[in-house]
Amino acid sequence: MKVTTRFAFCIVFLALALTGCNKQEEAASTKTAEKPAPQAAEKQVKxxxxxxxxxxxxxxxxxxxxxxxxxxxxxxxxxxxxxxxxxxxxxxxxxxxxxxxxxxxxxxxxxxxxxxxxxxxxxxxxxxxxxxxxxxxxxxxxxxxxxRMYQPRYLSGIIAGKMTKSNVIGYVGAFPIPEVIRGINAFALGVRSVNPKAVVKVVWTQTWFDPGVERDAADSLLDVGADVLTMHQDAPATLQAAEARGAYVIGYNSDMRKFAPNSFLTAPVWNxxxxxxxxxxxxxxxxxxxxxxxxxxxxDLVRLAPLSDKVPADVKALVKEKTAAIVAGTLKPFAGPISDQDGKEVVAAGAVIADADLLGMNYFVAGVQGTIPK
The missing domain is CATH 3.40.50.2300 (Response regulator)
Known part of the structure; x- marks a missing residue:
């Protein structure tokens, strides 16, 4: 009799326990259904x-x-x-x-x-x-x-050609690779398009970033009469040299005017x-x-930084006109006729240098003074 009673009690207890569990599961299920599903991760690129x-x-x-x-x-x-x-x-x-x-x-x-x-x-x-x-x-x-940084380089050359009084413009170059040579040539073509008497003197530093070496190169160009400087370098040392000596300067890479507030004209910059x-x-x-x-x-990967108030209104208007023409594709900086620094024609009138030749450029155009180390 005791065994039967105990067995019956266990059955009742087990039934009550199962009922409670089912209610808990239902409550948990209801809670889960009401909670918003987690959002899929939006950030997929690292x-x-x-x-x-x-x-x-x-x-x-x-x-x-x-x-x-x-x-x-x-x-x-x-x-x-x-x-x-x-x-x-x-x-x-x-x-x-x-x-x-x-x-x-x-x-x-x-x-x-x-x-x-x-x-x-x-x-x-x-x-x-x-x-x-x-x-x-x-x-x-x-x-x-x-x-195509050579596009704003060409425009900055127009500004330099208009702003120089000595007709000597200095260019501090990093390494003699096609990228740098192409920029020097585009700049010189811009200079000579408005001032055929001006020359662009090049000094190599053999470094991308060494403020001391870059400053010495800039000073050496100022010492030979350059009154406008520009560069293909990573440091602002060229700007600081121009500011200290009262010359105009065109930066590169980013808007560096804070380093030469009295000398800065503009800069070809990256976006x-x-x-x-x-x-x-x-x-x-x-x-x-x-x-x-x-x-x-x-x-809009490359552009000119806003021109400073040192640049006259007529020059600003000219640069605006030429910028629109480049964007529209009607002005191509490397359209002929173009001669190298020895006077040999490298691009005939009516022709345009092909991209493959631009990417492998290894000569200076007329108006550039300097050599390309072998």
Whole structure:
């Protein structure tokens, strides 16, 4: 009898327990149904950047970093990673590999000297997209990108040609590679289009970023009578030299007027955000394909910084007119006739230098004084 009673009690207790469990499960199920489903993660692109200089250089690397920040505003882009002052060679290879290992599915390498390292790492990581700045080698997962900086260089040359009184204009150049030579030539063509008597003197520094060396080069040009300076360098040292000596100066990479408030005229500048946001969107959408991007002023990748009040109104009007013509495609800075510095015709009248020849340019045009080291 005791056993039967105990058994009956257990059955009743078990039934009550199961009823309670079912009610708890129903309540939990109702709660879950009422709670909104978690949103799918919007941020799907994690980008890494390899910089050749410090982000505080005020020039090349600073401009790239501004583009990185613009890209990060996209809702699907995670906080990016950047590595600054990376040397070419083995250090670059380690830096790029490190970004992939940290989960970057998009890597930008922002200097010509990183080209081979980019290809080497990309071969081992086929699922990562790599974009190399200013190079010419591609692969299935490697594209290249650059801008037609020669367009605003030409416009800045017009300003220099109009502003010089001595007809001697100084140009501080980094390395004698086609990118730099092309910019010098475009600038000189702009100068000579409005002032055929002016010459552009070139001094090489063999460095992208060394303020002391750049300052010495700028001073050497001022010592031989240059009253307008410009440069293809990353530091603002050329601007500071011009400011100290009372010469006009045209910057590069970013709007550097704060370094030469009394001397600054303008600067050909980069707007990397226009390109970085486009590439990130393609990676997110799965539409990215390896290609060589070379955008100009029509895509707003390159432009002139606002002209200072030192530039007369008639010169501003001329530059505005020529800018519109370049954007429209009716003015091409490298249209013939063009002669080299020895007087030999390199582009006939009515012809335009092909992109392939621009990318491999290795001579100076008429009006440039200086040599290209072999």
């Amino acid at each position: 980008a890494g950047f390899v910089y050749v200089g410090p982000v505080g250089d005020g020039g090349w690397t600073y401009a790239h970093d501004q583009g990185r920040k613009a890209m990060e505003k996209l809702p699907f882009v995670e906080p990016s990673i950047f590595l600054e002052s990376v040397h070419e060679g083995a250090e670059a290879t380690r830096a790029i590999t490190g970004l992939v290992n940290k989960g970057c599915n998009l890597v930008f390498t922002t200097s010509f000297g990183f080209m081979d390292a980019t290809l080497e790492v990309a071969k081992k990581h086929p699922d990562t997209v790599f974009m190399h700045c200013s190079g010419y080698k591609t692969a299935d997962n490697v594209g290249t990108y650059f801008g 990397w955000g226009a390109l970085y946001t486009k590439v990130a969107a393609e990676v997110k959408d799965g539409t990215w394909k390896s290609r060589q991007i070379w955008w100009g002023m029509d895509k």
